[in-house]
Amino acid sequence: MAQEQDPFIVLSPQPEFFPQGGVLAPRLETLRGKTIAFLDNNKLQPHNRYFALLGHLLQEREGVKTIIHAQKPFFTRPAREEVLKPLMTQADAVLTGVGE
Amino acid sequence: MLKPLTSTEIPVDDPVAAIELFMERGWTDGLPIVPPTPALVRRMVGDYDPQEFIGYIPPTYGGATLEKLAINAVMAGCKPAYLPVIIAGVKAMLTETFNLHGVQSTTHMSTPAFVVNGPIARALNINSKAGCLGSGFRANATIGRALRLVMMNLGGGIPGETDKATFGHPGKYAYLWAENEEESPWEPFHVERGFRAEDSTITAYSCEPPHNINNHAERDPFQILYGIAGAMKGTGHNNFYVMGDTMVVLCPEHAVSIAEHNWRKRDVKYYLWEKARQPLRELKYNGMYGAEYKKNFWPRWVDRNNEETLAPIVRMPDDILVFVAGGKGRHSVFIPGWGTRAVTQKIEV
Numbered sequence: 001m002a003q004e005q006d007p008f009i010v011l012s013p014q015p016e017f018f019p020q021g022g023v024l025a026p027r028l029e030t031l032r033g034k035t036i037a038f039l040d041n042n043k044l045q046p047h048n049r050y051f052a053l054l055g056h057l058l059q060e061r062e063g064v065k066t067i068i069h070a071q072k073p074f075f076t077r078p079a080r081e082e083v084l085k086p087l088m089t090q091a092d093a094v095l096t097g098v099g100e
Numbered sequence: 101m102l103k104p105l106t107s108t109e110i111p112v113d114d115p116v117a118a119i120e121l122f123m124e125r126g127w128t129d130g131l132p133i134v135p136p137t138p139a140l141v142r143r144m145v146g147d148y149d150p151q152e153f154i155g156y157i158p159p160t161y162g163g164a165t166l167e168k169l170a171i172n173a174v175m176a177g178c179k180p181a182y183l184p185v186i187i188a189g190v191k192a193m194l195t196e197t198f199n200l201h202g203v204q205s206t207t208h209m210s211t212p213a214f215v216v217n218g219p220i221a222r223a224l225n226i227n228s229k230a231g232c233l234g235s236g237f238r239a240n241a242t243i244g245r246a247l248r249l250v251m252m253n254l255g256g257g258i259p260g261e262t263d264k265a266t267f268g269h270p271g272k273y274a275y276l277w278a279e280n281e282e283e284s285p286w287e288p289f290h291v292e293r294g295f296r297a298e299d300s301t302i303t304a305y306s307c308e309p310p311h312n313i314n315n316h317a318e319r320d321p322f323q324i325l326y327g328i329a330g331a332m333k334g335t336g337h338n339n340f341y342v343m344g345d346t347m348v349v350l351c352p353e354h355a356v357s358i359a360e361h362n363w364r365k366r367d368v369k370y371y372l373w374e375k376a377r378q379p380l381r382e383l384k385y386n387g388m389y390g391a392e393y394k395k396n397f398w399p400r401w402v403d404r405n406n407e408e409t410l411a412p413i414v415r416m417p418d419d420i421l422v423f424v425a426g427g428k429g430r431h432s433v434f435i436p437g438w439g440t441r442a443v444t445q446k447i448e449v
Contacts, residue, residue, distance in 0.1 A: 007112065007113070008111070008115060008117070008118060009109050009110065010118045010121075010135045010137055011105065011110070011136045011137070011167075011171050012110055012171070013168065013172050013249065014108075014127065014253055015157075015160075015162025015163050015164070015253075015254050018160075018163060019161055019163075042395075074397055075388070078196065078199065
């Protein structure tokens with residue numbers, strides 16, 4: 001009679017935990033009357049036109065009160081405190097992204 | 101008493117099933133792995149505390165403990181003696197100036213290359229001589245591979261997903277060598293950076309593959325280095341637009357010829373910085389901004405209103421990192437950077 005073999009155990013190479021506090025900010029119930037900021041990574045010129053158009057549409061269609069445009073100094077460098085601080089204190093939401 | 105391992109245990113039928121499972125889950129670099137059994141991981145961890153926290157690896161910020169580095173080191177085929185190099189390599193990549201988040205997610209092909217200096221390179225047989233940038237050497241291949249697996253498994257740098265590289269390059273399997281300190285006529289790189297000769301270090305540098313520079317004809321430093329500067333002047337690589345650090349690895353024969361004329365390493369850097377330049381008219385259709393080239397990251401003294409102005413490859417002579425490595429033959433290499441800083445980290449043994 002064949003004996004049942006013990007399983008072969010390996011350990012997961014994947015992370016078991018992630019940074020504390022990495023939770024989503026409270027969602028806005030409405031965009032009406034809000035201040036929305038764009039953080040451009042300064043990678044491509046078309047970003048400027050895209051964010052300008054998006055800001056215009058958000059104001060026209062969604063009633064957004066104010067649009068703030070901010071820009072990283074360069075796409076390979078992290079945004080500095082002086083760039084981020086006004087966004088943290090003045091904006092209700094910030095749109096940003098990576099890539100092109 | 102040894103602290104327990106705490107990683108999730110995965111039961112499988114046998115080692116082959118483990119290899120296949122890791123392939124299916126995207127936990128490898130495309131090559132088979134050594135199954136990380138608790139016994140092998142325990143052997144890799146040795147006297148270290150497996151729960152020692154190293155950092156969060158971007159861009160997905162998975163928590164890296166020493167146990168997790170050990171698991172990935174086992175998978176890569178490392179010996180336990182290699183683990184201190186891997187720990188230091190990960191710490192080097194996690195410094196802010198290295199910008200691992202950007203390196204791991206850019207469309208550019210760059211990947212971290214690692215250069216080891218000091219006695220540990222010789223103790224572990226990390227190749228610094230013939231073929232050191234190629235295949236065939238366990239320490240170079242497996243330490244480099246372990247660092248790549250850490251970037252993938254803990255940092256989420258998955259090609260085509262978070263890793264947006266248009267091409268990537270072969271160095272994404274493993275990209276690690278040692279400086280050939282024995283045959284270099286100058287002080288080792290880590291001593292130049294303020295470490296003691298008896299210290300061991302690892303330098304992480306995000307970059308393209310190496311570009312070979314063949315010069316069997318010349319013995320004069322001006323002529324050897326003029327040819328190297330010529331290779332560095334190629335447009336399209338990031339350095340001319342983003343600056344940061346760039347790297348030249350001189351073969352021992354070129355380095356000795358140069359040093360025989362009493363040139364120091366600093367003279368090499370100044371000469372290359374002086375010669376590896378391009379007029380703005382040659383640069384203006386490449387890079388991120390094309391015709392809007394005035395946005396490039398050049399020093400203020402580059403006159404953007406004069407297309408004949410020569411832009412340097414990097415901002416300062418010391419931003420050209422000069423190593424000596426390789427075997428016999430008169431071939432040196434230029435390795436263009438991604439546009440950030442190389443970071444040198446002491447290896448604690």
